Amino acid sequence: MKLFISIFSFILLISCGTKAQPPEFRNHIGIQFILIQPGSVVVGKFQPSVGKVDFDGKPLPEKMIKASEEMAKNDIMQGFEVKIEKPFYIGKYEITQGQWQKVLGANPSIFKNDSSANQPVENISWTDAQQFLKKLNSLDKKHHYRLPTEFEWEYAARAGATDDIPWKEINAAAVLGGTMPAKVGTKKPNAWGIYDMLGNVWEWTADFYNEKIFADPSPMRSGKEHVLKGASFTGDVKNATYMTHAGGPGNGYDIGLRIVMETK
Numbered sequence: 001m002k003l004f005i006s007i008f009s010f011i012l013l014i015s016c017g018t019k020a021q022p023p024e025f026r027n028h029i030g031i032q033f034i035l036i037q038p039g040s041v042v043v044g045k046f047q048p049s050v051g052k053v054d055f056d057g058k059p060l061p062e063k064m065i066k067a068s069e070e071m072a073k074n075d076i077m078q079g080f081e082v083k084i085e086k087p088f089y090i091g092k093y094e095i096t097q098g099q100w101q102k103v104l105g106a107n108p109s110i111f112k113n114d115s116s117a118n119q120p121v122e123n124i125s126w127t128d129a130q131q132f133l134k135k136l137n138s139l140d141k142k143h144h145y146r147l148p149t150e151f152e153w154e155y156a157a158r159a160g161a162t163d164d165i166p167w168k169e170i171n172a173a174a175v176l177g178g179t180m181p182a183k184v185g186t187k188k189p190n191a192w193g194i195y196d197m198l199g200n201v202w203e204w205t206a207d208f209y210n211e212k213i214f215a216d217p218s219p220m221r222s223g224k225e226h227v228l229k230g231a232s233f234t235g236d237v238k239n240a241t242y243m244t245h246a247g248g249p250g251n252g253y254d255i256g257l258r259i260v261m262e263t264k
Contacts, residue, residue: 033089045079089261093184094120159191174199201256209247
């Protein structure tokens with residue numbers, strides 16, 4: 001009887017939409033990956049609003065409020081849908097200094113201490129990231145490693161969320177407003193079990209920067225710099241967002257990477 005109840009409860013949980021964590025994989029270097037299934041995401045959606053603000057204890061003039069509301073209305077962007085056609089594995093964590101050292105035999109990071117092996121590698125250029133990937137690919141013949149595209153990164157970071165992350169939730173997930181990066185995985189993961197996609201270090205992507213705050217529906221095929229996503233430990237809640245992006249090389253000392261793995 002107890003066995004029947006247990007089986008019935010399990011079936012009921014599945015039928016009610018209980019979601020299992022995505023499959024994980026750890027490669028021979030120790031890099032952990034989360035499997036991301038195909039789907040779609042709306043990118044570039046921006047719907048600003050005007051809050052109530054008091055100035056010296058007095059409300060703003062009605063004329064100023066109406067002007068602000070009009071400007072906000074004019075800045076609204078509906079965004080565009082992006083479809084991720086194929087599954088891919090993305091790093092559960094940012095690449096650590098220990099993993100970088102294991103692959104390339106050196107550690108370029110500025111912030112080093114007793115726990116630096118588990119802190120994100122930083123102070124790397126986009127070219128440095130390509131050198132890491134080239135070496136990693138030569139060490140593993142069963143898989144192909146690369147940087148995520150900007151759309152893959154945002155799709156994985158959102159983990160099913162349709163709106164930008166609320167400010168009240170950012171502090172639970174992001175390493176912000178600090179003086180150095182934190183050990184990877186110290187904050188709350190997103191809904192798909194991925195850590196530090198907001199804060200800690202900016203993360204390189206494969207796409208060229210379009211010199212705008214938001215991505216374009218068709219990524220640029222050439223450019224001067226590459227896209228950075230996710231903000232860093234020096235940032236604040238205004239930077240810790242899925243929506244916007246930046247262009248490298250940035251500060252350098254707060255830039256790292258998260259990688260994608262594909263099965264050959």
